[in-house]
Amino acid sequence: MTVRNLDALFRPQSVAVIGASKRAGSIGEMVWSRVLHGGFGGALWPVNPKYDELDGHRVMADVGDLAEPASVALICTPPATWAAIVHRLGGMGTRAAIIVGEARCDEDRTAVRHALAAAKPHLLRIVGPASLGVVTPALGAHLGAPSCTVKAGGVAWVSQSNALTNAVLGWAHARGLGFSHAVALGDEADVDAGDVLDYLASDPGTRAILLELDTVRAARKFMSAARAAARNKPVLALRPGRSDPVDALYTAAFRRAGMVRVDTLDDLLDEIETLGVGRVAASDTATLITSDRGVAALASDAFAASGDTLARWPDDATEAVVNALPNATPGNPLLLGDNARPEHFGTALELLATRRATGTAFVVHASTHSAPAAQVAKVLCAQQKFAYRGLLACFFGGVDTATRDALHAHGIPVHTTPQRLASAFARLVDYRLGRELLMQTPEGLSARLPESIDAAQAQACAALTAAEAGQVVDTTTAKLTGDDAARLLGHFGLTVEPKESAERVIVDIAVELHDDENFGPVFRFTAPSADGVSPPMRSYGLPPLNPVLARDIVGRSPYAHLVPAEPSLVALTGISQAVCDVREIVGLSLTMRVFQTRTVIVGPCVRLARKRSRLAIVPYPRRFEETLDWHGLRVTIRPIRPEDEAAHSEMVKGMTADDLRLRFFGAVRSFDHSQLARMTQIDYDREMALIATITDEHGSMHTLGVVRAIADPDNETAEFAVALRSDQKGRKLGRLLMERIIAYARTRGTHWLVGEALRENTPMIRLAQACGFTVTRTEDPGVVGFRMALDEEVGDSRA
Structure with a gap:
């Protein structure tokens, strides 16, 4: 994990384009044109022995001809040249390079390895290969080949897909929205999603991060960076492939990292509006302000479908509205009436501002003769300062470009339907709840384990040695079952019982631990369908767990409302503690049997080995x-x-x-x-x-x-x-x-x-x-x- 020299990528002072060209359609031409016309204010140097001049800029024949090291070099040359160019750049003091070209074959991939080896002694960072580039609009730095000029904004975009990055940049450009940074990671040979998240976590110009990724390449590093970023600002993630067998694991990892997972690209695009424009506090509740009863009903339905809650007004709020707006119907939604004028919306915002229990303000409006959309928007801009927890707006049919830009300038996000408005707000609430889970720091290894646990570990090592000596098929692991497994788990407050019991069983939950090649030790929980029709419940969890984190898992079970949660929380925490403290545990399977008043362990099998992967999240030491x-x-x-x-x-x-x-x-x-x-x-x-x-x-x-x-x-x-x-x-x-x-x-x-x-x-x-x-x-x-x-x-x- 490192942000070393990433400031050169995101705050460049000079740029060299290696392979800059005037040949139409070439990578060198596309990159040079975008950098040149993007408005970058720093030094800009084209390098290509075929030209003396490009668009009024003197062209260097070779990297060595640069008068001083460039902050960033954009490499647009064939793969065979990459290593030598990187070596020269690193020796001169260049701190970052973006390789735009692709590595299509084994020979090209060998060239990538050589380039990385050439960069390492100089601590030069490489983005790509196959990267669309890195854009910092506030500096006019379009370092690569994005499809359009990007406007400055408050949201960062990070993606593993060049095509999707271009599509999102174009979508935002058409709507007057911008970004603090936009990063197309390419093949992530060096700089990866974790590195970029780590940098953006402390970037003052980035209020939120939108992440699109298919695969996490280094889970420990990624989780560390994602948690650091989500503690400071909303991080929303889109991962395509819900049918992927490991998709549920990614969902659990995102949640544990404090990130909010979105299901569709539309959801992610809506957040560019919500988070990039406004500064909205995600309170638990909101007040809807509208003029029409039908609009109010649609908006209320949208909020209910998204799981949002309309605020219960205090009595003094109702009284204030009745006195100031006699034609309004007080309550939530607040109905201003069919003849409401623009100033009535402003009065409502001012009245509710001092009553914080009314939550976040949402104005949902369909244009009328007495309250045209443009006039209502003008009032919202003037009265936005009264919205204590921010203000979001929905104008059916949209607004014209000038009105939209004015709303954006005053920090008011604008949506076109109540459904999109409600969903965007629900994701903000999810982020706040996710941050509460981030505050949890389960304890790790105690200062001294009980001697009996040490004995169990010694027994495990003896079993491993015996297995190795016998040269059986699985020579690296040993198993503890029956009384041996019960003694080990008993030290962590877990009660192991035989399968037979006259007491009524509420549910049997299968708990498995496996050592994932990317995320390390991971729990999988499986419970049967509660209604006999739905598929079994399957979810994942990453150790370490404590009662609060365990409750987040248990609370999603269809059986959660049937029994007190505490016994199951204790059991899950104990299982997690065993896995964290006994580092030889590489696999585990057991049944967590839930009765009405207690939870016990049935049929435990513990698989041990001398070495296992590190936990993706480090416990409190x-x-x-x-x-x-x-x-x-x-x-x-x-x-x-x-x-x-x-x-x-x-x-x-x-x-x-x-x-x-x-x-x-x-x-x-x-x-x-x-x-x-x-x-x-x-x-x-x-x-x-x-x-x-x-x-x-x-x-x-x-x-x-x-x-x-x-x-x-x-x-x-x-x-x-x-x-x-x-x-x-x-x-x-x-x-x-x-x-x-x-x-x-x-x-x-x-x-x-x-x-x-x-x-x-x-x-x-x-x-x-x-x-x-x-x-x-x-x-x-x-x-x-x-x-x-x-x-x-x-x-x-x-x-």
Whole structure:
């Protein structure tokens, strides 16, 4: 996982087009024309030995003739030339390249491998091959061959399909909609969906991400990036192929990552309107405002079909509407009457704005003589500021281009039917609910497993050794069944019973674990049809699970309303804990038998091996927790969790303005929710943040300090940073935290730990030196660097 050098793709300062051409229909001509006429304001250099000049630009005969390295190179030449071009570009300092041409045969695919090898020493990133390109409309950067010029907007488009990308760009262009970025990934030889999601997660110009993909190539990386992005902004995914046997697994993965899956391209296109234009808060409820009873009925039906809820008005809202709009029928939907005038819509918005219980405002209108659509739209633009949770509009028959553009300019999305409006809102609500699941951090491996579990693992290893010695067909696995499996699962709170029971069984749920080649360990749950007619319920789940995540799975069962959920939640959590803690478990099958008041395990079979794939989602690393006495306080040092956001905000407020400036290299007043979420909702595979906390006499938790380390994708180098509440300075808390992050980085096998500080930050410099860091110079004279070798071999080789 890395966003290294992706800024060159998304914020280029100069572009070189290798193979630029004037030959009509050639890749070089299409790419050069689009870059030239897209409005890019940076330096633009064509390279082709066949020309001296192209459209007023001097043409370089060779890459080596460039006066300076280009931020991005667009490679439009045959595959046999790719490796040499990439090698030259990397040596010059170019940080990214887009290969537009396709790799059609084995020889071409060999050329791709050589190009990647040539790029690696220079850390040059490659998009493609077979990429339509990367577009950043705000800069006029159309890097590739998109079918049209793209307008700037707030939604990013990321796709594995060139044809679909062109279709979507054209659709949006015709409707005056735009994008923050548009990326056609091509064959994803280097830069893939996970890398792009990771970059867009922190891109301030991107309010939402629309993703179209067929296959996830690196599930662990993708899940990490998707979760990071979805914590900050809506991520909607379209995956074609509902008949694909693994499609249900993708649905579970998207949901676990906090993404909202959409079923059709129409749904995804609607979100370009909803998310790219407006800033709509997805409250649970909404108020419909219209003038016509028939329109109100259609809109209400659409909301009901989408699972949306119309708000219950408080009494004072009804009273206010009656007083200000005597001809209206108060309630939800709010009927303004057949003779309603445009200003009545504005009055309704203003009245409801202060009553937040009325939810998000939706104006659904069919043009009338007394309230023409253009005049109503004008009032909505003027009164949009009163819509507390945003404003969405639906105009039957649409509006003219000027009216549509005016609504867009005021952040008001416009839909053509109530059904599309309701569905778009339902997806926003789904995103909010998905973010609640993202907040869940199931615990992982405990500090010390019970000895009996260790014995079970030893038994498993003995069984594996015996199997290997016997040279049976399956020489890599062993099975635990009967009492052996029961003893192992019993340590995780699971009750294993024989199949015979006089008690009435509500349902038997088959639970299987298999080691998916992409997503790693995955649960599959199968329950029989509740009505005897529908097909069996099948769903997937990715460990680790906790009761909240387990409830999300159980709640979708047709049997959920028949029994209390708690026993099943405990059972699912226990099964997940066993899989997470005993890493030799590569397969599992059992029946989760649900009775009226309890849930037990029947017929467990546990398959073990010496090695299994990594979990796609890393559990909360409980093993790094410790509690100690420090300066008369009982301090707990542990990895940060999402629920630490409030305490983290309090810690930041407890830092002086100067301390904040020294830590963040500039003036900082405060952090908003999105920034705090990035600090507290981390992926423990790619980042670690250890916090020191205390609990006061009232039971409230307070954060005193935090230290972080973020490793590069090769785990060669990790960058650290430390921050302390200002009243804790001088008490050696920084040293306490630094020692632990150094030890953590060593356990991960990281070779170097590095950091930076302002040269005037003498306390930080002294702390780094005391911990064993070497102080180094940086390119910025006002900043010093810190560097520590974490293993002797690296330290000796680079001394």
